[in-house]
Amino acid sequence: MIIDVENISFSYGKETVLDDISFFAEKNSIVSVLGSNGAGKTTMLKCMCNVLRPQKGAIHVEGKDVLKMKARELARHIAYVPQSVATSRMTVFDAVLIGRRPHIEINASKNDIAITTQAINDMGLEKLSLRYLDQLSGGEFQKVQIARALAQETDILILDEPSNNLDIANQHKTMNTVEKIVRKKGVSAIITMHDINLAIQYSDKFLFMKDGKVSAYGGQEIITEQLIQNVYGIKAEIILHNNLPVVIPFKH
Amino acid sequence: MKRFKLSKRTNRPKQKDISTTPKDATTTAYLRHSNKKRLFLAALTLSLIFLSLLTIRLGGTDLNFKQIIKYLFAPDGSWNSSVVWDLRLPRVLAAILAGAGLGIAGAVMQTILRNPLASPFTLGISNAAAFGAALAIVVFNSGSMVGTMEVFSMVSNPLVVTLSAFTCAMLATIIIIGLIHLTESTPETIVLAGLAISSIFGTGLAILTYLADDVAIASIVFWQFGSLSKAGWTSIAIISAVLIISFLFFFIKRWDYNSIEAGEDVAKGLGVKIAQTRILSLIISALLTSTVVSFFGIIGFIGLIGPHMVKRLIGNDNRFSLIGSMLTGATVLMLSHIVGSYAFSAAIPVGIITSAIGGPLFLMILMKGDKR
Numbered sequence: 001m002i003i004d005v006e007n008i009s010f011s012y013g014k015e016t017v018l019d020d021i022s023f024f025a026e027k028n029s030i031v032s033v034l035g036s037n038g039a040g041k042t043t044m045l046k047c048m049c050n051v052l053r054p055q056k057g058a059i060h061v062e063g064k065d066v067l068k069m070k071a072r073e074l075a076r077h078i079a080y081v082p083q084s085v086a087t088s089r090m091t092v093f094d095a096v097l098i099g100r101r102p103h104i105e106i107n108a109s110k111n112d113i114a115i116t117t118q119a120i121n122d123m124g125l126e127k128l129s130l131r132y133l134d135q136l137s138g139g140e141f142q143k144v145q146i147a148r149a150l151a152q153e154t155d156i157l158i159l160d161e162p163s164n165n166l167d168i169a170n171q172h173k174t175m176n177t178v179e180k181i182v183r184k185k186g187v188s189a190i191i192t193m194h195d196i197n198l199a200i201q202y203s204d205k206f207l208f209m210k211d212g213k214v215s216a217y218g219g220q221e222i223i224t225e226q227l228i229q230n231v232y233g234i235k236a237e238i239i240l241h242n243n244l245p246v247v248i249p250f251k252h
Numbered sequence: 253m254k255r256f257k258l259s260k261r262t263n264r265p266k267q268k269d270i271s272t273t274p275k276d277a278t279t280t281a282y283l284r285h286s287n288k289k290r291l292f293l294a295a296l297t298l299s300l301i302f303l304s305l306l307t308i309r310l311g312g313t314d315l316n317f318k319q320i321i322k323y324l325f326a327p328d329g330s331w332n333s334s335v336v337w338d339l340r341l342p343r344v345l346a347a348i349l350a351g352a353g354l355g356i357a358g359a360v361m362q363t364i365l366r367n368p369l370a371s372p373f374t375l376g377i378s379n380a381a382a383f384g385a386a387l388a389i390v391v392f393n394s395g396s397m398v399g400t401m402e403v404f405s406m407v408s409n410p411l412v413v414t415l416s417a418f419t420c421a422m423l424a425t426i427i428i429i430g431l432i433h434l435t436e437s438t439p440e441t442i443v444l445a446g447l448a449i450s451s452i453f454g455t456g457l458a459i460l461t462y463l464a465d466d467v468a469i470a471s472i473v474f475w476q477f478g479s480l481s482k483a484g485w486t487s488i489a490i491i492s493a494v495l496i497i498s499f500l501f502f503f504i505k506r507w508d509y510n511s512i513e514a515g516e517d518v519a520k521g522l523g524v525k526i527a528q529t530r531i532l533s534l535i536i537s538a539l540l541t542s543t544v545v546s547f548f549g550i551i552g553f554i555g556l557i558g559p560h561m562v563k564r565l566i567g568n569d570n571r572f573s574l575i576g577s578m579l580t581g582a583t584v585l586m587l588s589h590i591v592g593s594y595a596f597s598a599a600i601p602v603g604i605i606t607s608a609i610g611g612p613l614f615l616m617i618l619m620k621g622d623k624r
Contacts, residue, residue, distance in 0.1 A: 080521030
């Protein structure tokens, strides 16, 4: 087990957003976090990388308490790609090089440059490396964010809706790349997603959330028509295609 | 839920050294691109040196470059040597230091507040300093008419006026920091609060001007016009010290600023202590600005013009843009000083020239929008 979330709760003032959440993720695995809008998915990811501090519970990364870790040390273990990232007049290479910040003491070393280059090449961004971020398409920009997380060289990747705003081809390209990285480097990826069928194709485990609570956690076998009804409040049929479940929501 | 035994491994993830592998095209292109940025900064430095020598040359006493260099390195107490050392060099150094200080302060404010319109002028710090100066002139009776407007200061007690200006500028900064942290204000909207602060201190300034006698009004008006003719070796020494310390702090924080360029959540995820970085950076930028403004009066928009020119030309990478903003700030202020001093039949304070350039630029940025 690489990351262990134990009974965390978080609230904004009196409004409880996360209520006693527990789950764990193992190395070399992809965990999809699913649930309707406002279920607390993003808040949970932010708590996991200490962007938000949960009021209750604990999170351990390789046995270490995340809440007691120094920010820089935690950034060497967890890379976080938020849902919305600001664009600026910075080149792709420089934007990816920022991922080395937790490792850089004074100046970027040759090794930092080499790792950044590799992350850029892994994401297929070689030809765009000197282009400014504000000149990129949505798909290209998203790849830069993932490349930055790769350059961070952590054992946990936390991605908040990486397939958002991407067309079908780019959704699959992005998830394919993430899967390859996870398998090649043996890291753990925790990803929030809205497209349940896309999640099924690439994930090892599924965490379903509703109203700040865990509805179900496990492999493909937990995905049932009843669960979809409970989590999303809609009726759906689940069929098998190439041994993978496919969720087909009914028209209302 | 089934739980596994926690791993006891506590060591840092091992870093694989891949720097020894042959450089590929991406690395080569990047290194070449970085060298171009360094070349740009070197060219800016050279042009600033040339412009400085040109500024020393211009004026009533005719001096050639050879003489200037001779007097700079071997002052001999002659009239010409005195012109260089006592009259022209202080103004040139003042232009470099004030321009560099306002330029880097503007660049840092724009990054930490994530607003391209943030600058010492738009955040109300300059107006607060002007109010402080007017307060000292009226209340402490520090104004008096001495000599002609261009040559001598009309402020009889510059220390009190400078300290008062500095105190009010820092007060404006504390209000801004308070607004960021005690209210729900987002850094992006803080420029609007800055405009309100500017307006409040502007009203105070108007009241003081209304209450002041003729001599005090003349002193207030003269102080407000940012002018390098107020430069002296004391002010140069103080601004140099503040600039060096500020630059070192900003330069150490350059990776944090680059992370903040990608947004708060990204920066936090990279281990940046956002609140601490933002407060310290804002305090130091304000300290730098108020030191410059206290000595030379309001020199508007340099903190906006400098960083925007650099970001357009070499991008937002703070490893280069911080130094670039200093150099462009100094260059623009030096050019404005030359235009103000020699382009018209009568000398015009440099603050008027920079406002004439900065105002339209501000509108241009507003109309064009920003893609952040």
